[in-house]
Amino acid sequence: MLIALALAVLPVLAVLGLAAGRFEGTHRLVALGCAVVSLVLLVAGAGHLLGGGPPPAMVLPFGLPGLGFHVRLDSLSALFMVVVDLPAAAAAFYTIGYASHLPERRRVTPFLPLFLFGMNAVLLADDAITFLMAWEFMSLASWLMVVSDHRLEENRAAGQVYLMMALFGTLCLLGAFAVLAGPAGAWDFATMRAAASGAAVAAVAPLALLGAGSKAGLAPLHVWLPLAHPAAPSPVSALMSGVMTKVALYALVRLLFDLVGRVPWEWGAVLMVIGSLSAVLGVMHALIQDDLKRLLAYSTVENIGIVAIGLGLALAFKDGGEPALAALALVGALYHIVNHATFKTLLFLAAGAVQAATGERRLSGLGGLLKRMPWTGTAALIGSLAIASLPPLNGFVSEWLILQALFKGPSLPPWAMKFGVPVVAAMLALSAALAAACFVRAYGIAFLGRPRSLAAAQAGQHPTPATMRWSMAALAFLCLLLGAIPVTVTDVLSAVVVPLAGGPFQVSADLGWPWLSPVGATRGSYSGTVLVLVGLALFAIVVVVAHAFGAPRARRAEAWDCGCPEGLLLPETQYTPQSFSQPQRRVFGSTLFAAVETIEMPEPGARPPARLSVRLIDPVWDGLYRPLFRAVAAIADRVNRLQSFTVRGYLLLMFATLVLMLLVVAWRQRS
């Protein structure tokens, strides 16, 4: 009821946003309203998640007569409501301060509430029509914000690709649901759940993978992310990257774990392969990007891939009759979903703050921001460490869980799993390590060292608005918290996965509260809590002891740099983003990303530094999509000749059609 009320407020806010016009105050008001509503929804979701109880459901008297809009809030939906509305609240709160930096305010504020509405509606939907309507609505609202800064050609192009991919996904999901619904057209999930038969799965699984995968950004359907996410204003990109992709994963879980009773392990394997490919591909591209937001978008591809690995493994375990391990993998995946929602949102918001302060999105134009924007810098540091999956932050816990599940993978009978799982594990480890490299690069170059541009040097003259600072701080704190008390989280999650994995399972089984020991204490255990405490203790000792020697305080001086002469230590002498990732480019070669390096050397003895510029193309784009577009264009040209026939030509067509049909009839009558 509360939820319905909160949702009903959102369209009103949208109207208000339409009316806002030039009054900045109204825009802020709308953002505030969004924040409040998301908080309410968050509370409602969390309440149901922790309180448990039977899922409240109802049928709204709208939509098609006899069907209506079914809505239902089970624990899965509740969990995802938390995942969606927590970052949403932060982003909306952030927008209050960010409103003055929005390039095209009037084209953003009205659609932000609608976007939130769409995402929450997807989670609540309990029949296919409601689901897809909300799903498409979500895409539509976000598309409007992607093209909000519409004067830039590239944004329009991004919008084009984005909405087409979105529709593609919707059509695939529609197919999946239709197959489940059967000719009778039983669209509500309850009936599908009951009727799901083995035969249908063969068609449902691939369609679901395509549909949800294209929205979540699994390779090779990821191309729209790095285009669309940077195009949208930062709070929106945060929501699209940190939240909307999760909604897509929700669709995947809902379809494969809930509606379809049991999916053959092969599909789990497929999902794992796709996931590992996305993870490695994504992070490698993230590693070499110069545009900060595009980098973050690619890293989203990576994280979605990691989650996909977990989900695929869970499917395989479930089919292999190991509910406990399935639950472990699923918990890992869900945990990573929660984590990614927090730190990816945080990082995008930070990127927004940087852009607002410097007007720069290119790493090569940033530097030394930690000194100038301490709040943003620190928050971004925590986010980067978390996404690099370093203990004791949250990113590590989920990857640890997924790895633990992977290590049990070979216990599955099929040989494909026995041999495949180690490879997937290697890919996962590789992507984690590369993620660390990627974010050392991103953070180090953007926030550390010395500013590479005047704008960066002058950043921080206008302090970041309080709302922006606080929302980032809150998310950063969450990254710490979720990492420090993993067991509490996993207990909640394992309650969620029981119906999905097909068996009960306590992730922190035998060692008790602070110890995370999935498959039993003998298997391997981890305790973020203990690590934090001991680590802090040791840290304190180190600090105290180190200073106890009575050495004088640290003195500031110009850097030595192996004896670089005074005053010649220009910022240009620092490593650039391109030079930082050069080894990786060399190592992983031009196969993964068609990277074209060009070095411009100054005259011997001239002052200006040599510049290394790199042009990057996603080979998937060139290899898969460009040919497709070319084909369409070519066919269109051919077909277009129809436009310039003479009347006689058209009559000829008509005549041919008639004669052809008559021949068909003649032939059918014979046989």
Place this chain on the structure above:
Amino acid sequence: MGAGQIAYDIAHLIGATVLMAGLQMLYQRRLFAVINTFVFQALALAAAAAWQAHVQDAPHLYVTAGVALVFKAMIVPFALHWLVEKLAIQRTVETALPIGWTMISGVGLVALSILLVLPVTANAAALTRESLALAMSVVLLGLLMMITRRNAVTQVIGFMALENGLILAAVSARGMPLVVEISVAFSVLVAMTLFGIFFFRIRERFDTLDLADLETYRGDRT
């Protein structure tokens, strides 16, 4: 009964004449010849209608016959002659497909329509297979003429030949209400007037009737 049999035979004879005229039209190389052949076809049609009126003793079919006779066999040809004179159209027919091929495909169409009506059991229809086949062939031939001839007059004639086929079918269908013939006549009438208007407009803009000039725009100018 024998008389009925004879009646049908004569009907078929006339129908066949109409069809022959249709084929002959395809064969003609000169404009006036085509028009004259069309007149012949119209006459045959009128005869067919009259005969059906006699056989079915359905007096309203005499009206049809009259329409066919007066309108198609007299007014239209005159109008066309007049147009050709007035607009100084070249007198030879420009073919898109060599005459020979046209004839061959024409024969093919006749074969097709016979093939199509074979399964129709005679007593099931108000019309014998033969007449049906004849009518359908005439219709198809009319269409064929429209697509194998370049200049407008021949296309108009082809169109009307097509309608002749329709009327042939209609009159030989037993007890078919008058509405059909009226509608056909009506449509042909309007068709002609429209054509007239068109030709005048075209006359104003281009000084020819060749459709090739009419279709210079062909939709998009992008």
Place this chain on the structure above:
Amino acid sequence: MIDRLPALPAADSPLAWVLALPLASAAVLALWRDGRGAAWANVLSTIATFVAALALLVAPPPPSRLFFVDSFNLYLVVLTAFVGMTTAWFSAAYLARGGEPAKLAPHHLRFYHAMFQAFLFTMLVALTANNTGVMWVAVEAATLTTVLMVSLYRTPEAIEAAWKYFILCSVGIGLALFGTILVYLAAQPVLGDGANAMAWTELMPRAAAFQPDLLNLAFVFVLVGYGTKVGLAPLHAWLPDAHAEGPTPISAVLSGLLLNVALYALLRFKMLISANGATLAPGPLLVLMGLSSLFVSGFMLYRRGDVKRLFAYSSIEHMGVIVFAFGIGGPLANFAALLHMAMHALTKSAVFFAVGLITQTAGTKRIADIRGLTVSHPALGWGLVVAVLTIAGMPPMGVFVSEFLMLGAAFARHPLLAVPLALGLLLAFGALLLRLQSLAFGPPSLAPGGNGPRGVTLLALLPMGLHLVLVLVAGVALPAVLAAWLRGIAEMLG
């Protein structure tokens, strides 16, 4: 036996009014001198017609020899009367704005209004005809009236378009007549001579007894004949030109109504075929035509530079989808297709309203010359965005629901057929989106403000708003009555 029935509906029955009003007002308007007044008289008469059509809902009259009303054609009659009304309204405001159609001489304007009414009349006759012959005459007459309106501007393009339109549709209609005759031949032995064998009310119940082979032939001819008017590829050639060159209100009714009427005629015959079990299944032919229309138009859309042609092709696309769905058959698909007929009629005419105002303001139809409308003309631009997204099947509009159901039915019944359908829709969507973005977004190419007083423009925008609201309602909360009604028709269609 139908011969005993009166030829025409009783003078006091609403049907008589529905038919008589447009006819009478056509005659009156043909003599009306003052153009402005004529425009509003036109509106009034269409309103009256619509009211009469609504009265039909309350008191459906008994069938007469030449006219009858059942749930199927009643549905379309109401739709036609409604769109006719809003279009008349739009055209009045549109003409009042001046601009493009101002070059029309007064007698042309008179002619225009008279023809508008005549056109409505012919369509209503075609819908309510109880006699295959009358129906045929009406469709032919509808063609003739619209031909005259398309050639209204007398530009070479208009002449060419009208010429194409006339030739193709006359030939098509001729073939349709042959089909009609064949149906009579099939029915005559069963129903005896005379009007019986041509009256729908008599044909439908006895269809099972007809000679199937004749019906096969008949259906082919009818499909090609009426299919030409529906605009199924590859018989569609007349449609884009006719839409592009005529006055925009006419484009709106052509897309919104005439196509539906032709489709109605086609469907009547299909019902006959399906009622007679022994024939070849008509489904495959329909599916084939539907897909070919979908793909031809889908690819064509990518190469369109003329905004009115663009949306004309999108009409072909939607007709293709509808025909496809009817070809799939089954209650669900039929229901969806019927719903889509109405949704498309409303939305497409709304789109054409927007396009009309835009071309009038911009003074050009070239898409390349119109950019950034949402900046220069917010109301118009966003209106276009909404309308186009609606026609492209975006939620929460009714088009989404109907397309959803069609796709769903296709996926559930013939998954392999559904795949090309989905691809085709995606293809067409891509083109529409591309054009929409270049029209609505980007740096504006037009100066703000437009011709005609602001109030008039709003007046002209109202019909579009009305249509879109209706479509929205259909999408969010489809009235149970309507749904039940459509289900009934879907059953009839088998």
Place this chain on the structure above:
Amino acid sequence: MSALLLQLGQILLVLALAPLLTGWVRLVKARVQGRIGPSPFQPYRDLRRLMLKEPLVGDSTSWLFRAAPYVTFSAVWLAACLVPTFAVGLPLAPAADLIALVALLAVARVWTALAGLDSGTAFGGLGASREMLIASLAEPAMLMATFSLSLVSGTTQPERIIAFVLSGGVGIEVSLGLALAALVMVAVAECGRIPIDNPATHLELTMVHEAMLLEYSGRHLALMELAGMVRLTLFLALIGGVFAPWGIAPAEAGPLSLLIGFGAFLAKSFALASALAVFETAIAKMRVFRYADFLGGALLLGLLATIFLYVSEAV
């Protein structure tokens, strides 16, 4: 209670032993190369001297630059507390398994790299870039080694692995050998030894780890150095413990066995250290872009180790 004492003992032990082991490596190396070499206790003196020096900080640097040494050191130290050295059954052991251990070392590395970038000099960036390249291949390799270990022993917990090996449940496994090889290669890379990196180099362009520390001085440098030493100790203990666990004292063991365990640990560590020294002398450092081949090899070895497991199972 006694367990806590043991834990405390280990915490101090690794710290105390680390400089000695490093000194030992240097000594052995010198001897092998025919030099006298410094006393093995030299590192203690160096550290003390550094501690007393005044630290200089580049004026463009942020607080991160000064925090990094402390974080790095405590992370490594924490990791070192968790690997079993001379006794098992330590209360902190369950807090982290091998995966977490790898991650803790990663923490140290990341902070060092960030510090390198924060120094705002060319060499800092150079070091950071290369270090992360090395790490991005070394970590997966180590995880794969862990994978094969856990497949053999059914656990990722070093203690349990040791217990398993001790229980004799495992004979000579091909995969264990491969895992060992992988682990050694990783250790070499992680500790910045030849052929990946040369701790004693003075040629900037070949530096990796040192390049990041160039700007450090005083106690900051001392902590960084010490962290390196502890890391070396950690790896020696890990390899020694897992692959040659003999003599290690079981939980709740009496003083005698503890003593034995202590002796065994020292012996193993010094032996391995000597081996490392010899190895380092024997081979030359490789070019930066050859790291990939070296560590990629390690990764593949780890992968092979897991695969081989099934081969040996299958037959």
